[in-house]
Amino acid sequence: MGITSSLVSIDRLPLGKIGIISEFKDKVIGSRLIELGLYPGKPVSVIRKAPFKGALYIKSENQSFAIGHQEAKTVLTTTLEK
Amino acid sequence: MNTNKLQIALLGNPNVGKSSVFNQLTGLRQKVGNFPGVTVDKKVGSTTLRKGQDATVIDFPGTYSLYPTSSDEKVVLNTFANPNSKDYPNVIIYIADITNLERHLLLLTQVQELNIPVVLGLNMSDIAVKKGQQTDVDQLSKKLNVPVISINGRTGEGIELLKKAVLEVTKQPVSTAEAYAFQKNEAEKLVIKEILQSESIDNPYQASLWAHHVDDLSFLKAETKQNINTIRANHDYNDMRFQIDETLQRYNFISPLVQNVVKENHQLNASSLTDKIDKIITHKVFGPIIFFALLLLVFQSIFSWASAPMDWIDGGIANLGEYLKEILPSGWATDLLLDGVLAGLGGVLVFVPQITILFFLISLMEESGYMSRAVYMFDRMMMKFGMSGRSIISLISGGACAIPAVMATRAISNWKERMITIMVTPLISCSARIPVYAILVAFAVPNESVWGIFSLQGLAFMGLYLLGIVATLGAGMIFKLILKSDAPSFMAMELPSYKMPYWKNVALTVSEKVSTFVTEAGKVIIVISIILWAMATYGPGNSIEEAATKAEVELQDMNLDEVASADYIASKELEASYVGILGKTIEPIFEPLGFDWKISIALVTSFAAREVFVGTMATIYSVGSAEDDITPLREKLTSSVNPVTGEHEFTKATAYSLMIFYVFAMQCMATLAVVKRETKGWRWPFIQFAYMSALAYFGALITYNIF
Numbered sequence: 001m002g003i004t005s006s007l008v009s010i011d012r013l014p015l016g017k018i019g020i021i022s023e024f025k026d027k028v029i030g031s032r033l034i035e036l037g038l039y040p041g042k043p044v045s046v047i048r049k050a051p052f053k054g055a056l057y058i059k060s061e062n063q064s065f066a067i068g069h070q071e072a073k074t075v076l077t078t079t080l081e082k
Numbered sequence: 083m084n085t086n087k088l089q090i091a092l093l094g095n096p097n098v099g100k101s102s103v104f105n106q107l108t109g110l111r112q113k114v115g116n117f118p119g120v121t122v123d124k125k126v127g128s129t130t131l132r133k134g135q136d137a138t139v140i141d142f143p144g145t146y147s148l149y150p151t152s153s154d155e156k157v158v159l160n161t162f163a164n165p166n167s168k169d170y171p172n173v174i175i176y177i178a179d180i181t182n183l184e185r186h187l188l189l190l191t192q193v194q195e196l197n198i199p200v201v202l203g204l205n206m207s208d209i210a211v212k213k214g215q216q217t218d219v220d221q222l223s224k225k226l227n228v229p230v231i232s233i234n235g236r237t238g239e240g241i242e243l244l245k246k247a248v249l250e251v252t253k254q255p256v257s258t259a260e261a262y263a264f265q266k267n268e269a270e271k272l273v274i275k276e277i278l279q280s281e282s283i284d285n286p287y288q289a290s291l292w293a294h295h296v297d298d299l300s301f302l303k304a305e306t307k308q309n310i311n312t313i314r315a316n317h318d319y320n321d322m323r324f325q326i327d328e329t330l331q332r333y334n335f336i337s338p339l340v341q342n343v344v345k346e347n348h349q350l351n352a353s354s355l356t357d358k359i360d361k362i363i364t365h366k367v368f369g370p371i372i373f374f375a376l377l378l379l380v381f382q383s384i385f386s387w388a389s390a391p392m393d394w395i396d397g398g399i400a401n402l403g404e405y406l407k408e409i410l411p412s413g414w415a416t417d418l419l420l421d422g423v424l425a426g427l428g429g430v431l432v433f434v435p436q437i438t439i440l441f442f443l444i445s446l447m448e449e450s451g452y453m454s455r456a457v458y459m460f461d462r463m464m465m466k467f468g469m470s471g472r473s474i475i476s477l478i479s480g481g482a483c484a485i486p487a488v489m490a491t492r493a494i495s496n497w498k499e500r501m502i503t504i505m506v507t508p509l510i511s512c513s514a515r516i517p518v519y520a521i522l523v524a525f526a527v528p529n530e531s532v533w534g535i536f537s538l539q540g541l542a543f544m545g546l547y548l549l550g551i552v553a554t555l556g557a558g559m560i561f562k563l564i565l566k567s568d569a570p571s572f573m574a575m576e577l578p579s580y581k582m583p584y585w586k587n588v589a590l591t592v593s594e595k596v597s598t599f600v601t602e603a604g605k606v607i608i609v610i611s612i613i614l615w616a617m618a619t620y621g622p623g624n625s626i627e628e629a630a631t632k633a634e635v636e637l638q639d640m641n642l643d644e645v646a647s648a649d650y651i652a653s654k655e656l657e658a659s660y661v662g663i664l665g666k667t668i669e670p671i672f673e674p675l676g677f678d679w680k681i682s683i684a685l686v687t688s689f690a691a692r693e694v695f696v697g698t699m700a701t702i703y704s705v706g707s708a709e710d711d712i713t714p715l716r717e718k719l720t721s722s723v724n725p726v727t728g729e730h731e732f733t734k735a736t737a738y739s740l741m742i743f744y745v746f747a748m749q750c751m752a753t754l755a756v757v758k759r760e761t762k763g764w765r766w767p768f769i770q771f772a773y774m775s776a777l778a779y780f781g782a783l784i785t786y787n788i789f
């Protein structure tokens with residue numbers, strides 16, 4: 001009831017909230033994330049952020065990753081919202 | 083090398099413990115070479131598969147897939163897409179981390195399609211057991227159609243089985259290409275078909291790689307590239323789409339496979355320790371504090387802990403020299419051996435303690451997993467200056483010595499970021515500049531304090547260091563604008579779980595760094611120091627003897643003691659040598675900076691090492707015997723007056739101008755030798771020497787005219 005999914009880039013994902021990767025806007029960053037096992041359909045959540053728009057510490061299925069702030073903007077995820 | 087010797091490629095993702103396996107396979111039978119045309123290191127070793135059958139093992143850089151996103155990965159692509167490459171293997175040993183199987187099988191499924199026999203080694207089985215993870219190895223082997231061996235790179239468990247499996251697969255090559263051909267889109271199929279028809283390759287996946295990476299494949303001829311580009315255009319080839327499709331299809335095959343063969347008990351426990359550690363280590367405030375505390379430790383250790391062993395090496399070489407002087411007949415050959423070769427060797431070995439300590443600490447950080455956290459915290463900051471998060475280690479180490487610092491840039495995988503780090507690191511004031519700063523500051527800056535606490539001389543010292551740092555960062559920003567990158571610079575990486583460093587790997591890293599420095603950069607350093615020694619010892623014809631005789635005549639009227647007389651003769655001899663002549667020849671160049679021929683001579687000799695400046699100045703000013711005590715030289719500089727003009731030879735303006743000169747100048751042949759070794763050519767050290775010299779020259783020129 002009233003559940004919609006919306007597209008949010010990783011940098012705008014609230015801390016701790018899970019987003020499902022759905023789309024890459026940048027070819028090279030997309031390639032690298034796919035190589036890392038972060039491909040469309042995988043859940044990600046942001047654990048913490050380095051200060052001054054620094055990198056994001058993200059987790060996906062118990063694996064930790066770091067992704068730059070600009071880079072995170074190119075990765076779109078879907079989240080479920082009431 | 084025996085050409086029919088089996089060639090094995092060791093392949094796998096980064097952080098799978100591949101180098102441990104390489105070390106287990108080859109022991110100390112390994113060396114570092116080059117991949118053609120790139121600055122990526124190639125580790126090659128030899129292993130005995132069974133009695134009488136040796137094989138060459140090439141350790142390829144850690145790679146995620148055949149879609150390269152870094153210079154390292156391009157090397158792998160260029161080898162595996164080129165059946166004629168001399169590094170093309172007969173067998174692949176593919177190492178995967180058993181605790182991370184899903185992701186690590188991606189590249190495996192790609193290379194399997196190349197029809198090269200593959201053996202899969204599952205590493206970290208001990209950690210898997212601790213995590214309560216069980217893997218059905220037989221099932222995995224059946225599904226992937228490759229022999230699978232559980233190994234432990236740290237203990238060497240399973241390495242013999244791995245070798246046996248390699249021998250097996252070479253006897254009866256498994257055909258793998260059709261095992262699970264990943265459905266290709268119609269357009270891609272047509273492209274592959276046309277490439278196979280028109281070019282001299284017969285493997286469909288190789289053809290697909292050619293189509294995908296036509297611009298990245300350096301071995302393709304121009305007409306081949308043109309042909310492929312035409313074929314691509316004819317079929318509307320969309321590489322990004324095809325890549326995602328291909329990769330997702332591979333995962334569609336891999337994911338259920340892994341879920342079937344791997345049984346996990348407690349998923350969450352596995353990384354909770356890492357999570358707890360990271361809560362502090364990567365904390366917004368504590369993270370950087372811990373990091374800088376660690377860097378302080380690194381700095382302290384190369385700066386001061388290395389000084390004792392460095393003194394032993396210095397002393398040992400000096401003693402050896404004196405001993406040899408007694409037993410060898412005197413003559414030019416002995417002089418060459420002792421003052422040229424032996425002194426040069428000392429100049430090489432003296433860096434070994436710093437290199438050892440720095441790489442010991444760095445490999446601890448790498449092995450434990452800490453380094454990637456440092457990159458996470460500082461990448462953003464360093465990016466502004468065209469560098470990577472890892473560069474910060476080099477810059478800080480550069481405060482002790484640029485040589486280990488430049489060698490430490492190897493871990494930076496992006497070519498542009500690495501080059502910038504190499505180019506700017508020598509601008510950080512290193513410990514060899516301290517004696518030079520010390521004499522100049524003592525001469526020019528009054529020994530007073532401001533506001534009762536700050537020593538003026540101390541502030542001047544700090545100013546010189548800060549100037550070096552500002553120049554480093556500024557140069558970084560400029561190089562960032564100038565240099566073209568071969569791969570886009572971005573950060574997206576794994577943060578591996580923390581683990582105990584493996585000591586054998588640490589030891590091997592250290593010994594590899596030391597031996598490459600000694601054998602490769604060492605050669606250049608010895609040659610240059612012999613040249614410098616010869617230039618300072620000999621002069622045209624018998625000019626040296628004449629100068630000495632003349633000095634002795636002059637001495638008769640001067641009423642000096644024995645030591646002072648010897649100093650006086652040494653000074654005149656140096657003036658008459660080739661270095662002295664060169665110093666006088668280049669004097670006009672340096673005159674606008676306030677440097678006379680005496681300083682010019684010291685500039686030439688201090689190219690061996692910056693601190694030599696002080697010794698040469700002391701010799702020229704006839705106080706050579708004072709050695710480490712700088713007071714006599716300072717007094718001489720203060721009192722010496724030009725006999726013709728009656729003006730002071732050495733003014734404060736000259737001293738300030740020299741300080742600025744030494745902040746910027748690339749006055750260190752050892753660093754240039756290391757830069758040559760790291761960039762594999764003379765081009766970069768030349769550029770570095772040119773830009774730093776220009777900076778030094780104009781910096782000093784401006785300074786001289788201000789004061």
